[in-house]
Structure formats: C-alpha cells, structure tokens
Amino acid sequence: MSRFLKFLKKDTVKIAVSLALFALALLFEHLLLDITAFCIYIAAIAVAGWQVFLDAVRGILRRDLLDEKFLMSIASIGAVALGEWSEGAAVMIFFLIGETFEHRAVRKSRSSIRALMDICPDEATVLADGVEQTIDAEDVEEGSVIVIRPGERVPIDCTVLEGSADVDTSSMTGEPLPRSIGAGDELSSGYVVINGLIKARTLRPASESSASRVLRLVETATDNKSKEEAFITRFSRYYTPIVVIAALLMAIVPPIFSLMSINESVYTALTFLVISCPCALVISVPMAFFGGIGGAASRGILYKGGNVFSKLARVETVAFDKTGTITTGEFLISGARPVGVEKEELLKLVASAESVSNHPIARCLKRASAEIEKPDTAEEIAGLGVIAEFSDKTILVGNRALMHKYEISLDGIEEKEGAVYAAKDGELIGVVYISDSIKPEASSAISSLHSIGVRNTVILSGDKKDNVLRVAESVGIDTAYYELTPEDKYKKLQELITASESTMYVGDGINDAPSLARADIGVAMGSVGQDSAIEAADVVIMTDNLSKIYEAVRISRKTVHISWQNIIFALGAKGMILVLGLFGLANMWLAVFADVGVAVLAILNSMRALRYKEKKY
C-alpha cells in the first residue's frame, strides 16, 4: 500500500493517470453516459488532487484560508457542484501540471545558481612530515603546507612555496585568461590550477578564505531585499484578500439584482479564486534578483544585497579615486631629460643604481634599460633615494632633497612632480620622469559608462594638479578635483551626492572606507581581502578591472528590468483574465493558466538575469 502511495505521489504519474481518466470521461460524456463520466471525472480529480486536498485541510486546521491549495480545492469542488465536471477536473489537472513545471523551473534555476557557487572545495591535501593526507578544508590550520594538483581548485588562500602553473581565476574574478603563477605568488581559494603541481603555505583558515567570503556575501545578499521584492511582499498581503472578497461579492451581488443566474455568478467567483494566488510574482521577482546576484558573482562582481540594484541602475554620477583605481598604482617612465650624456647612458646608469632596491619606484626604474651594470655597493636612504658605488664612479639617484644633500647643482631644472634626479661623481647627468601608469582599459571603461547614461564622471585625488589633469584628460573623465586631503575628498563627494540622484564612488578600499559608505553606491575594487572595504561597500569587485563597473551597472539594469517585466506581465495577465471573467468570457482553464502558466513564464524570464551578454542589451 505504501509503495502504491509513493507511486501516486509522483507528479508525472499523477498527471498521466489523471489525463487518461480525463480523456476517458470526456468520451463517456460525449456518449451521453453521464453517470459513468461523472465517476471517472471524480476519479481524475482524486488522482490529481488528493495531496492538494490534504494540504488544504492542513491549511484550514491552521486557519489559513487564503492558501493557494485551499482556493484550488474550493474552485474544483465548486465547479463540480455547479455541474461543470470537466472544468472541475481541468482545474486540478492543470494546476498540477503547472506546479510541476514551476517546481522544475525553480529547481533548475537553483541548481544553475548553485553550480556558479560551487567554488569552495570541502577537502584539502595537507603535507606534514613528508606525508600527504586529505582532510576537511575546515580543519587545516593556518600556516600548513598544502598540495594542489592540476585540475584541482585551491581550497584555502595560500602563498606558493614550490612549483609553477597556469591558474584559472574566472570563477572568482570573471577574468577569462589564465594567470601564470610561481613561488611567492598568492593564490585565492576558488582558483583552479590548470597544469603543474603546487605546494603552498596557507595564509588563513578555510572559513576566512576568499571563496568562503564570497559565498557568505552572496548568501546574505539575497536576504537584503530589493525595493521591488519589498513591493511584492506588501502587495501580495493585500492582493489575495481583495480578490477573495471580490470573488465573494461576485458570487452574491449579481444574483440579488438578477443580473446573472446564481450558477453563472458562482462560476465567475470561482475563476476569481483561481486567479487570486500571487505566486507568479512572489517567486519570480526574488528569483530575478537571485539570478542577478549569482550571475554577477560568477563574473567577479559581488552585490551586497538586492537593495543595491535599483540605485545602481539609476546611477548618474561616478566618482573615482585615482591611484590604484584609474591608475594601476605602479610607476612607468614617462620621459627623460639627459644633461651632458646620451639618453641611453642616463637610463643605463639609473637602472644599474636602482637594480638592488625593491622600492616601487626602483622596480620601475630598473626596467629602464636592458643593459645593467651591477654596483659594488648600494645604499638606500629612506625618503631620498639610492647611492651606488661602482669601481669607477659613484651614482646618486633620488629626489631633489638627495641632490641638495650632496650639493649637486640643479640650475635650470624646473621642479616637477614625478622627477627622479641622477648624478654621476657630483655632477647632474639628467632627470627621469615617472608617473603612475593608467590602466589600459580605463578610457574605454569611462566612455562605456557615458554611453549608458552616466552624466558626470569625476576624479577625486590627493595628487598634484598636473598629474590628475593629465590622467583625467587621457581617460575622458569630465571633472577632476586635485590636491585634496582625505577630508576634502569626503566633502567633495558629499557635494556630488546632493547634486545628483544616484552617485557611485569607486575606490580600492584603502583609506577610503568612509567615502565608500557615504556614496549611494560604494564600489570597492580588487580588495576582497579587506574587511573595512567589504564592510563599507555596496558592491565589491574582485579584480581591479575598471570595465567591471560598466558590467555591474548593466547587470543591475537588466535585473531590475526583468523584475518589472514580470510584475507588469503577471498583473496584466491576471487583471485581464479577471476582467474577462467579470463578463463571463473567461473559463476555468484560462484562470488556471493565469495562475500557474504565468508563474512558469515569469520564472523562465527571471532566469535571464543569470546570464550577462557581452555586447548588446
């Protein structure tokens, strides 16, 4: 018996059996064998709806009369009572079919989102005393040595000790090209090692590693409801009771005034009941946001909640931090002015002197020349520069203060930002100009933002005027503010916020947490490891690629768009069928479609939020 029950619980079995019975009953009805037809209709209803009836009874027991299943049961029983047997059966069967589709759609979207989120391996291979052991990633202590094989996902944030490989970072950063890594490089959990065997030391516990953080962020993001979701919740609280009351009035009032027969009016009331469930909306709208959040996460864009979407979709002003956001934070040589020597000679001497230093500026300068002469000794003077001794000469490379200290004449050399001076044996041999290099995608990223309706792009920088203006001009930023103290930056941002409907601030999360928090939308770039940034920002972008901002805006627009499509489509379809019902033009079949059919279509539509198309919107 229990096996039979289990068999009858399968939706597909219920659908097949009840449809067969339904067809049989139609045939008998056609042959005017009414009693037989009636019995078979009842059997079809029982097969399709026995669980629905049971749940309806449970609903009554907990005094929840607006339960969808209760309404369907009333509609089905009511139709049969009115003598519309086939309609009564159709309600149940089509409700069941619709529900089955709906569950499939929900399941499918859940699993596609889950697949995107499958970035956190449960196990790690630990190397201790020369023995490899696979244990739960959660149990791996900080500072352990782990082994990652080709094809495996990095389980815990770590630094490579031995080995080199190409790693696929796409599920964490959305960057399609693999990255080459070697000893000393950091790996985030969630990366996939494509080739090569890696030994690495873990930096933190698994639960604090990047992939776990991302997952937590995405999970809590779906709890922060968007404006649209909140609207639907509020709406459905009123919608169902109102339709049910309308149905009651529909059943009672027209017969009193003899406008309809009681049969007609009750039938119309029943169609109202079937339409009254707001499920299409209550499922599809949050699902669109869930899809948007999940889809964006797989491209390395993390939204802190559904509530970010509508603000982001309307963004008008985008303010950028300069260093590390528009620029890479790394230096490039932008010019050289030799004095009394050849340019090649100047660059060679500078590169040689700096070859032993590890200062960010030195790292740039030592790439200035392919030919490098190793100094015998080299001394770094903090804040000034380098003194390098060669067998036949002494080279000084550094700022103005260093030159002053060694009494080197700088006559005729104007003071300029980013100038590095070089002297040989007490004589100036030239100046090398360096600048922060602009990210290669910066100017296309800015123009793409303008192309989607961002009115004003702004740069807020503490850097010198010349530098800031040069950067702003070369990437196409509208307004530049320079030489700002951190407080000035915050004040300027505040002015921008008051002046525009929705203002975004983009920073690297270092030192600008208050601005990230103050802006309508704070975007932290390339700083998933920084707690203060994650805390303050509304959107966290895993890479430092500026074009992700454009993607983030477009994904949010698409998601908001889809949610409104669903709201309008579902309400429109339901409203239309209600009106048709009012004039007696809608039958039960149409009503069932208005309920479950609309829900399925809306869910399918919502799933589009998961995918982001590169070009066209």
Added chain:
Amino acid sequence: MKIKYTITGLDCPNCAAKLASQIESKDGIESAKINFLTEKLTVETTLSEADCRALVEKCAKAFEDGIEIE
C-alpha cells in the same frame, strides 16, 4: 543560539514565509527565517538543539506534505 537547517520541498516563497512565521510563533523561538531560494531555514532559539529540531520538524509536518529538514 542560532541554528541553520536545509529545508527542501517547499512549494513557493509564500508558503515559506507562512511556515517561518508559524515556527516563529512557537514558545522558545525568537526568530525564524526561510530563504526560499537557498533553501535555508535559520532559527534563533533558546531551546536545546534536539528540542528545536523536533519542534521545527513538527511544524513542517503539520504544514505540507513532503517538506524535509536536514
């Protein structure tokens, strides 16, 4: 204490919200939240783990056929 369960077999977010508010109305439960899409039930409770689980399972059983709690 905060306890997280995986809850499967719910039909729609509407039902999920209803079940959550039912659980919430019980003695010893401070808050209950169901995320329909991630299928997670989060309960804040003063009850012991075993008691809480029994209560949650009872509520689910009285609510609808086929809801599973893990």
